[in-house]
Amino acid sequence: MYCKVVFDVPLDRDFDYLVPDELAAKVAPGVRVTAPFGRVLTGGMVVSVSEVRTAPEDMKLKEIASVVDERPLFGSDLFPLTRFMKTHWGCPVGQILFALVPPQPYFKVDNAPATVHIDIKTPAFTLTKSQQNALNTVRSFPAYEFHPVLFNGPSYTGKTETVLRLAGDVLAGYGQTLITVPDIAAARQFIAEAEARFGANNVFCWHSRMLLSKKKKYFSAISNGLPCVVISTRSGALLPFKNLRLAAVLDEGDDNYKQEENKPYYHLRDLLMFRAKAHGAVLVFASATPSVEMLKMVQDKQVLQIPFTEAVPGHNFTPQIKITDKKGEKSRFLSDFLVSQLAENLQKKETSLLILNRRGYSTAYYCLNCGAYAKCKKCGAILSRENTPEHGDRLVCKKCGHTETLQQECPQCHNLIFKSRGGGTQKIVTEVQKLFPKAKLLRLDSDTLKTKAGQGFEALNALKSGAADIIVGTRLASGALRGAKVTLAAVLDAELELDGPDFRASEKYGQMLFGLRGHLSGVADGRLIIQAADKEAYDYSPLLSGDYNGAAETELLLRESFSYPPYTRLIKVLIKAKDTPLLNAETAQIKRLGYNRAIEVLGPVWCAKKTDVLKKQYLLFKTDEARWLDLLAVLDSYTPAKKVTIKVAADPYDFY
Known part of the structure; x- marks a missing residue:
């Protein structure tokens, strides 16, 4: 028997291995194994098993050393989810899989408890008409059908309370709920309220700074399909839900929901649309200030909008x-x-x-008389003052790459005296x-x-x-x-x-x-x-x-008038190198990849700090819905020259 294995490394390929007879019954797609990789034993994941050899006959195959899991830790949506993330945001398959399933062998699924105690304490107060309408609408949806909805209304109109009542319905039916908040601070504030309502044993708080012991406990419980309410930052969308009935995104318009710092890259909104559809779950976006991307989806009838108009009693002041x-x-x-x-x-x-x-690292240049900033004459963005050995003391636009001298005239008061502000x-x-x-x-x-x-x-x-x-x-x-x-x-x-x-x-x-x-x-x-x-x-x-x-x-x-999302698609490519001529040559080469695949290529825009060892600049590819997946695939598979590194970000949120 043969199998293909991927590893948590930045190589976008799988590797062929022999399966020893004594391990044949245990090896299956989705289980973790240890296998020789180079000169050491390394943890990997099986992606396929076959009786037919696909590797070249002259290649000597190594054997799998051991099998870590008795069964796959993730559900049946593991590989479809991986393909979706790979297609829409790029990244090697192995790194995506090991973001979904921890590579450490001590992350194992424990036996599920024999009984689960559920005691929901719902506050006794009269709901507003908007809250009752939202509850009636969502409760009328047929079970196990995907329904995305937007709770849209000002603050203090009861959107979060409505989400919590829906979560109570799901928990009472022994289902799983995911409620996401923008950051760790919000998660820690929200968890006490959820525990008081649903019981501490039924509420899991998931974020990057958790204790490892709690991560193992919660991961195992969710993988076993135990009824629970998960309060999480964006990373909770990667958990191995088996019975997800409700997913809710609070403060949907917050840009913290886009992961762009570490691989794999993804946006929570699009990721949960895929996962909720796969599970046949209700997906609720709740926000007083929804993103324009979400409002465009409402216009296109991809998401049902439920308005919240009445303020809850005692919170209807005008500031x-x-x-x-x-x-x-x-x-x-x-x-x-x-x-x-x-x-x-x-x-x-x-x-x-x-x-x-x-924001950012650069120093702004402002008028001493009225405080107005010097702005780019090309695109109107704030100019940043930079003093580098290569270019000297100058003003740089971080949006379009345009440069200007320090001699500026204030557009407000026509003063000529400017000063740097940090x-x-x-x-x-x-x-x-x-x-x-x-x-x-x-x-x-x-x-x-x-x-x-x-x-x-x-x-x-x-x-x-x-x-x-x-x-x-x-x-x-x-x-x-x-x-x-x-x-x-x-x-x-x-x-x-x-x-x-x-x-x-x-x-x-x-x-x-x-x-x-x-x-x-x-x-x-x-x-x-x-x-x-x-x-x-x-x-x-x-x-x-x-x-x-x-x-x-x-x-x-x-x-729409300037052809920016949600009417077009953007892909940002960050190029880093120590040598400036090499950096510029590689940038020009990558820019040529956009020909016939992009509407426009903006940049390069210099974005390095004075203290950076590597010089950095980025290109911004603007393309349409029909061509963006093809362009992303080409950029994601591009191999840069030696001593050059690149980072490809689809739908970028970071421009600094």
Whole structure:
């Protein structure tokens, strides 16, 4: 008997092995084995078994050494799911399979318990008409049929409560539910609520920073098909569900749902569409600010939209919204109006949240008089100042690659004196501490959340308890406001949010503003302050009236007119090399692959930091629905020259 085995290595191929007679009964597609790979025994996975030899006759085949699993850990959708991920996002098959099934031999499926205790505690309060309508609609779907729906409505309209009640229905019927949240901070906040309702033994929290012992326990339980509610970040979509009846994506528009840092790459929305269809499950997307891709799917009748219009009792306030300058007499980062509002909140002992989403690595170049940023004359994005040995001191556009000199004229006030601006949340904390030395300040960003002892977790708790006077954070903080006691929120730099190289910048900015507005509508005397040098750069009228769908419609029209997703497909190729001529030669070679397969090839755009050893730039291929899978396959299978590495990302979200 012969079998083909793949390994967790960046080689997109399988390897032929002989199966010893004593192992023949145990070897099957989907089981893990150990086999000689090079000079060592390595863990691999069997992808096919055959009585017929397919390897060349003159090739000496090695034998499988041992079989790790008694049966496949994943369900019957393992290989269809792998093919789907390979086709839509690229990546070697072995790396995809071992993201779905852990390569470590100690990850094994234990025996399922003889009995399972289920006790669901549903809160006793009257539902709104929108909540009852959503429950009736979903409950009327025939069992074991795929139905994707969107719960769309402002904050505090009961979307999450409706999802939890549907999860209770599934758990009562001994099914499995997956509820995803954008990040670990949100998962940790949400888990206590789920455990109180469904029981701690029936709720599993899954994310990248879990204890290994819990990962093994939960993986085994899910693989055994035990009834459960899984609260997870995006990685939960890769778990081996056997009886998935409901999948729900909370805050669907959040860009954390795209995995682009590590292989395999995928977007949770598309991945769950495939998995829910394979399982015949209901798929619920719930968001106050759904992505324009999701709204396009609603327009195309691929997803059923269920509106949520009535606010739950006690959360129907209208927050005050004011747009101010970016600097004042007392501070070069805070307007005088914002300083006065912070002082007022301190007197009332209420919590304030300041948001500065310091993105990328480059230093922005801004007008000393009014604070406006120098912008690219070609595409209008913010220019970044870079000083490199190869190119000297210059301004670079991270969106289109255009370069300009340091001699700039302010488009707002025609001032000629500019200065570089760096720093982020840490700089703001220092500035605010000078203005309010007695205030308790906390910082909430990815740096402060790296360890349990970090200030970030204290800040997360302070959002709910009100134990801090002022919290300074990135956009991450705006997504952790569920149940928070914040009454004043301020976005410190509108231009920094809007004018990056990401074509989704205005959509993300709008989602953040509407998210803040939604939270503040749940508290009395809620105030939102937006600091902007150019108050006409973004249409704030939908925000003032609370019309997110109107803002999204405008965004869709802009995307269509400029041929960006969801009307086209994008593929980003990042090229890295130590030698500049080699980098440019390889970039030109890859660019030629797009001929006849792409509508347009943008770039190259330089994206290396000053401290990077390797020089980096990327190309952006814009193509249509008919040709994008072919183009992705060509780029994914391309072998670069020696000393050059490339990274291919379909539907990219990272442009920095």
